[in-house]
Amino acid sequence: MSTTTAPAAPPEQAPARRRFALPGSLVRNLGLVIALVALCIVGYVTAGDRFLSTDNFVTILRFAAVIGVVSIGMTFVITAGGIDLSVGSVLGLASIWASTLATQTMAGQVHWSIIVLTACLVGAGCGLVNGVLIAYGKVVAFIATLAMMVGARGLAEMISDKRTQIVTENDFLDFFRGSPLGVPMLVWIFALVAALGWVLLNRTTFGRRTIAVGGNPEAARLAGIRVREHTVALYVLCGLCAGLAGAMMLARTTAGSSTHGTLYELDAIAAVVVGGTLLMGGRGTIVGSVLGVLIFSALSNIFTLNNLSISAQSVTKGAIIVVAVLLQQRFASRSLSSP
């Protein structure tokens, strides 16, 4: 496969990536870990023991969990050179669909997991529509998922009549409220999704194909990868993650709302890009995305602890994104110029 990839469009990119993939990603992840540690030191210096307490770390992780699961799905789509702007809206729609009276009644009669299943199915369904539009309809990913972003939010508002739907299914809430081994269930789910995502991207054919499609779709097609089927599968995966995140949001807030997940697509993209996944595709890192999510959650926590102004946090977030991408470009050009 690599021999077929090399002579195609950007010829030097594929071999360079192959040769430098491991050390490069190690260096990048190390950089993120250093950034996170630096952030923790800032947190400790400015907020002291309040930052270091176990409760506070649990708070950071619980906040990170929902966006984290969305970001894992997003990592796959971006690695394959796509983008999914609809994840926030799909999360909202999933939270609404899974908390309708009908779903809750059915969950009460059968099993609480019906709620989770519904949310996941809604997410996967939206992802399927995205994927088919992009792969077979030849609609640009940006436009197709933009349409889904608007449409899913509207549908959520229609179903809920813009009202908040309270979850009364206590078994569902109790499950998610639990903390096995002292770690909240939402954090366990995030960890599990991240671990599965890592295996899928780094240790399976599916993952290698994803990277190949992102690096050069034409070359991937010539190498015998069914690019269109693969693209559909990727958007379904991303939608599935958004749906699961919708169920997690439902558990965290005990209520479904059409406003859930507003602008989460941007949070997820920011975390993925800061993590080191190339926005143009061809390189992806789950560990980086997890670290990216943690960096933004820790940042938000430190600002809250220090009672800082309303807008400074957004400015800092913007600065972090720019610095991270600038550094990435330096890495990328270095690995290209040194054969």
Add this chain to the structure above:
Amino acid sequence: MSAPLTLRRRLMLGAAGLTAVATLTAGCTSNTPAPDPNQTTTAAGGGGSEGNPNSEPGDTVVIGFSAPAADHGWMGAITSAAEARAATYQDVDLRVVEGTNDVNLQISQIETFINDGVDAIVLLPFDGAALTQVALRAMEAGIVVVNVDREFSDPNAARVTVLGDNYGMGVSAGRYICGELGDNPDAIVAEIAGIDSLPLTQDRSLGFNDGLATCGLDVDNRVAADFTIQGGEAAAANLLQAAPQIDAIWNHDDDQGVGVLAAIEAAGRDEFFMVGGAGSVNVMEAIQAGDTVLQATVIYPSTQAADGIDLARLAVQQRSLNDFAEVEVPRLVQLYAPVVTADNVEQYLPTAFQS
């Protein structure tokens, strides 16, 4: 509730001119939050009312404050009024977190307050039901939770709840229009609502119908906007097209009212008078100047969270409202929706918000 009260006292003490002038200057020159000049005046007057035992500093109270993003004037004023109110107390340490429309983030902010062991939390939730669980946890941790404006789905989640009166706004507007048009049973009344699917809009419209019914009037033309300026402009333009002759309009929200006025001016119509809603500075100034169709507005206080700060402080310090016989701070405070006209506008201008 106590904000307007102390204010009224202040006015009686003769600070009226000073306060009004200060607010006007602020309104004309900058984006300074409206309550600021008012608070400066209060501080200059000695930090609260003289002879009020509750204005004496007590044990320091750490209050965490969280509200949705300031995406319209009223919501912006909620936070700035709360900050200004807290600044007048030496014994209040206010922690304000980033305003957000993301309930996930707002929950984690409240969790941080719980971890920090604050004494009280004043919370205007983006979504009352979604924040109920974390508020319950805060109450279980012994923190005084003051719920402002959007109610939790469980009354146990708050020690004090401060609410506006949406139904009352509608009644006030309806009764005022009755007072102006009551002798004309054929008068054409129009209504420009906010986001129609929200319960608060339904409450306002219900109240408006009930208010108008006291003199046999009803709503002839009704349109709904979305609390934004462009939404107000579009809805009003349609309304003016649909109704060639109108006698009175009630517009639910002064933020969208900027757009409504623009549409009215573009259409060159002035055969009617208009009543606003919520009570912004520019609407009150227009009422004062009397050079537009705006004749009145009904208030939905943007000082609710400031009242929340007062009540949280008193509840933590185990004081009572000293004009009440009751020993404890009340469980529920619902604010009144008065009508502001040219006659009483000076009284309300200092607590108006910048849209």
